[in-house]
Amino acid sequence: MSDPFRLSAFLPYRLAVLSARISRRLSAEYGRSHGLSVAEWRVMVHLQRCGEVSVREIHNCVNLEKSRVSRAVSRLAAAGLVRKAAARTDARLVSISLSAAGEAALTEILPAAIEVERRLLAAIPTADLAVFSRVIEAIHATLDTDPEARPRSPMDRTADD
Amino acid sequence: MSDPFRLSAFLPYRLAVLSARISRRLSAEYGRSHGLSVAEWRVMVHLQRCGEVSVREIHNCVNLEKSRVSRAVSRLAAAGLVRKAAARTDARLVSISLSAAGEAALTEILPAAIEVERRLLAAIPTADLAVFSRVIEAIHATLDTDPEARPRSPMDRTADD
DNA sequence: CGATGATCGTTGCGCCTGCAATGATATTGA
DNA sequence: TCAATATCATTGCAGGCGCAACGATCATCG
Numbered sequence: 436m437s438d439p440f441r442l443s444a445f446l447p448y449r450l451a452v453l454s455a456r457i458s459r460r461l462s463a464e465y466g467r468s469h470g471l472s473v474a475e476w477r478v479m480v481h482l483q484r485c486g487e488v489s490v491r492e493i494h495n496c497v498n499l500e501k502s503r504v505s506r507a508v509s510r511l512a513a514a515g516l517v518r519k520a521a522a523r524t525d526a527r528l529v530s531i532s533l534s535a536a537g538e539a540a541l542t543e544i545l546p547a548a549i550e551v552e553r554r555l556l557a558a559i560p561t562a563d564l565a566v567f568s569r570v571i572e573a574i575h576a577t578l579d580t581d582p583e584a585r586p587r588s589p590m591d592r593t594a595d596d
Numbered sequence: 597m598s599d600p601f602r603l604s605a606f607l608p609y610r611l612a613v614l615s616a617r618i619s620r621r622l623s624a625e626y627g628r629s630h631g632l633s634v635a636e637w638r639v640m641v642h643l644q645r646c647g648e649v650s651v652r653e654i655h656n657c658v659n660l661e662k663s664r665v666s667r668a669v670s671r672l673a674a675a676g677l678v679r680k681a682a683a684r685t686d687a688r689l690v691s692i693s694l695s696a697a698g699e700a701a702l703t704e705i706l707p708a709a710i711e712v713e714r715r716l717l718a719a720i721p722t723a724d725l726a727v728f729s730r731v732i733e734a735i736h737a738t739l740d741t742d743p744e745a746r747p748r749s750p751m752d753r754t755a756d757d
Numbered sequence: 758c759g760a761t762g763a764t765c766g767t768t769g770c771g772c773c774t775g776c777a778a779t780g781a782t783a784t785t786g787a
Numbered sequence: 788t789c790a791a792t793a794t795c796a797t798t799g800c801a802g803g804c805g806c807a808a809c810g811a812t813c814a815t816c817g
Contacts, residue, residue, distance in 0.1 A: 766809105
């Protein structure tokens with residue numbers, strides 16, 4: 436029979452497996468210390484970078500469904516890591532920002548997370564990493580032209596500048 | 597202040613976003629036609645390749661939690677795409693195999709899935725793809741030596757031979 | 758102004774998942 | 788042979804997710 440289909444050589448599968456494995460390893464860091472989920476982690480990181488923002492803005496920046504952001508923020512607020520306030524100019528928006536406890540948690544977690552990434556990439560030649568990034572970007576670019584594909588966050592398109 | 601942490605440059609985030617985007621684009625193919633989830637898709641593909649297998653075996657081969665496999669198989673059986681039978685030699689095992697309808701569905705879906713992958717990789721130089729695979733493998737290798745990381749399926753380690 | 762339509766955040770619903778516990782069967786070793 | 792242990796698949800449970808619908812607020816324009 437003809438060349439059987441090998442799941443383990445199929446790009447979507449390979450990326451899903453690798454991504455899941457890395458995510459799980461990473462959440463062993465920030466999950467153990469503060470019980471954060473992936474969504475909560477992304478929200479916290481974005482808040483540290485961008486200060487006071489709305490749900491919609493987080494949704495647009497970190498590739499999370501708006502309902503997912505809303506719930507993640509609620510959980511973080513319940514845990515005291517985040518503040519929710521009504522925006523001054525527009526009563527529809529919610530102004531979200533890190534609390535002191537949230538900043539402290541992030542200051543503690545962030546180095547560990549960066550260290551995980553560093554270890555994963557330590558043995559890889561710089562030139563290979565550049566190619567790796569280029570391929571990722573090329574795949575995204577192809578998806579950008581595909582009407583059936585989800586659009587990606589604008590912020591992800593300017594990753595390297 | 598010092599170099600702020602950019603989520604969009606963080607490897608785990610970048611891979612998660614890319615993988616999710618590809619997965620969603622792909623499931624637009626096999627989800628639209630037959631309503632398959634990712635878990636069900638993986639089970640079907642594995643069955644086509646390996647014939648009669650047990651839940652445990654699928655679990656070991658396609659990076660799915662055993663309960664996830666069990667439920668995916670149950671759903672597929674309910675949809676008539678898969679057969680479940682008691683194994684002859686060992687009454688604990690369940691012998692799972694594609695039904696005629698399952699084979700037909702897969703024959704219909706597989707080319708579309710492969711085409712999606714082909715399009716995504718079409719514009720990428722062969723040399724870059726080789727580097728890309730090498731980097732993926734290197735990251736996996738690092739994770740393999742990490743006691744905190746989940747082990748990966750043995751079958752994924754022999755992807756290219 | 759006032760009405761229509763757009764935007765924002767939340768929530769209800771159904772589904773899927775991970776984990777642990779369970780029951781059933783095999784294997785091991787005294 | 789039989790008790791203790793291991794393996795296999797399923798299931799209960801709690802929780803997160805995606806999607807659509809909703810109420811609340813704002814913007815637009817007649």
